[in-house]
Amino acid sequence: MNSELEFQYPWVLALLALLPVYAFLCGRAGKHSAIHFSSAEIARAAGTMVRAAPGRLLLFLRLMTAALCIIALAGPRFASDRTEAQTRGIDIMLALDLSWSMMALDMSPPDERITRFDIAAEVIEDFIRKRPNDRIGLIVFSRVPYLASPLTLNHDWLIANLKRLHVGMIRELGTAIGDATASAARRLKSSPDSKSRIIILLTDGDNNHGEIDPVPAAQLAAALGAKVYTIGIGVEEPCYLPEFEPSTGRLRLDANGNVIPRLLLQPANYSLLDRMSELSNARSYRAKNRSELQSIYDEIDRLEKTEINLRRYTLHTPLFQWPLLTAFALLAIELTLANTRYRRIP
Numbered sequence: 001m002n003s004e005l006e007f008q009y010p011w012v013l014a015l016l017a018l019l020p021v022y023a024f025l026c027g028r029a030g031k032h033s034a035i036h037f038s039s040a041e042i043a044r045a046a047g048t049m050v051r052a053a054p055g056r057l058l059l060f061l062r063l064m065t066a067a068l069c070i071i072a073l074a075g076p077r078f079a080s081d082r083t084e085a086q087t088r089g090i091d092i093m094l095a096l097d098l099s100w101s102m103m104a105l106d107m108s109p110p111d112e113r114i115t116r117f118d119i120a121a122e123v124i125e126d127f128i129r130k131r132p133n134d135r136i137g138l139i140v141f142s143r144v145p146y147l148a149s150p151l152t153l154n155h156d157w158l159i160a161n162l163k164r165l166h167v168g169m170i171r172e173l174g175t176a177i178g179d180a181t182a183s184a185a186r187r188l189k190s191s192p193d194s195k196s197r198i199i200i201l202l203t204d205g206d207n208n209h210g211e212i213d214p215v216p217a218a219q220l221a222a223a224l225g226a227k228v229y230t231i232g233i234g235v236e237e238p239c240y241l242p243e244f245e246p247s248t249g250r251l252r253l254d255a256n257g258n259v260i261p262r263l264l265l266q267p268a269n270y271s272l273l274d275r276m277s278e279l280s281n282a283r284s285y286r287a288k289n290r291s292e293l294q295s296i297y298d299e300i301d302r303l304e305k306t307e308i309n310l311r312r313y314t315l316h317t318p319l320f321q322w323p324l325l326t327a328f329a330l331l332a333i334e335l336t337l338a339n340t341r342y343r344r345i346p
Contacts, residue, residue: 005319008075015070019063026059058342061334068327078317089134090196090304091151093184093226094124096165097203098140099175101265103167103251104204106239107289113251113259116204116233117167119290124202125162127297128155137187140165143174143209145183151191166249176210177203181217181228181276188226197226198282198304200297204234206269218276227282229300232268235288241265 007013102117128136135151136158148165149158181201188197199221207214221228242259243252254260270286277284283303287293 003078003080006077006079008077008316010074012070012074015073016067019067022066023059023063058334058338061330061337065327065330065334068323068330072320072324072327076319076323078319080315080317081312082315089153090131090198091188091191092131092134092136092197092304093151093187093199094136094138095145095180095184095199095201095203096120096124096138096140096148097142097175097180097205098165098167098170099142099203099205100167100173100246101175101205101234101241103244103249104234104239104241104265105259106235107233107287107293114290115167115251117165117249119293120202120233121162121165123290123293123297125159126294127301128159128162130301135191137184138162139180139184139187140170141176141180141183142170143172143176144170145176145180146170147183147187151187168244168246168249171246174209175203175205175207177201177207177272178212178214178217179210181214182212182220185217185221185224185226188221189224196304197224198300199226199228200231200300201228201273201276202231202233203273204232204265204268206266207272214272214276215279218279222280226280227304228276228280229282230273230277230284231287231293231296232270232273232285233287233293234265234267236267236270236286238264238266 098117102120103115105113105115107116107119108114132155135153136149136155137151138148138158138161139145140148149161152158181199184199184201188199191197218228240261241263243262244250245252252260270284274284285296285299287296
């Protein structure tokens, strides 16, 4: 926002050029006046009471009063340029797999122990922060889906809820992709005023539980006008699930500080995810590491742009009252002096 001083009627300031002319005319020498005294002593005593050039001060006050009145008539004001953003946001439901297989370390760098879930949560948090004008909700699922956050513009609260999650919170084992998709679609249906609706489903497995199959769930979402972006994560071959503590989501280590393999995991069902996205004219992705997953969310961010309209306007703050009040004050001073201290006798 930029502010600057301007005048509503700047041409009025041209009247200031008349003030020097007025001052010149008032200062011209006139005829010498004479007063007859019966005694020279009386004239000498009266001369001691004369004050030096009182007319100059009164003339100065009168000129300043006139100048300030002219400035007030010119309409001084502060002009502040402002820009207001009017947005039409997108409603986004994030569906995040919280099944036990998300504890696998196959997406982690060789020298680190970062689970699939930790990587996914970091990338999703970054995606949320990039879209401040969109309402975003979060559903987590394992054997059953749970609402972690409804659609909201309070993204700090949403991210706080995301950070509270860990694998093992949902004790019912399994992966209900269809139920999670249908639940996300129902949440989007409750916001009919949205410009666009999308579901971003992230999973590392196959649908093996739930009341609704993934394909009918994707058809339901498409019928409600929602796109279903699907993301399958993890290596495309069997890998081991390490032991962990379900109450905290922390890995269990042996005496040597190494992870303890527990179960052999199967890769995600990519053909199913592809089919779900096709039904809603969206895209399906695969990610085997963090950089690939970050690129996927960045691409979705580019594909689903929020419409922002900028309205520019200028806010004016009038200032004419200040020079006008000052002019009145100077006029009062001039009149007071002219009738008291500098009073003239005809």
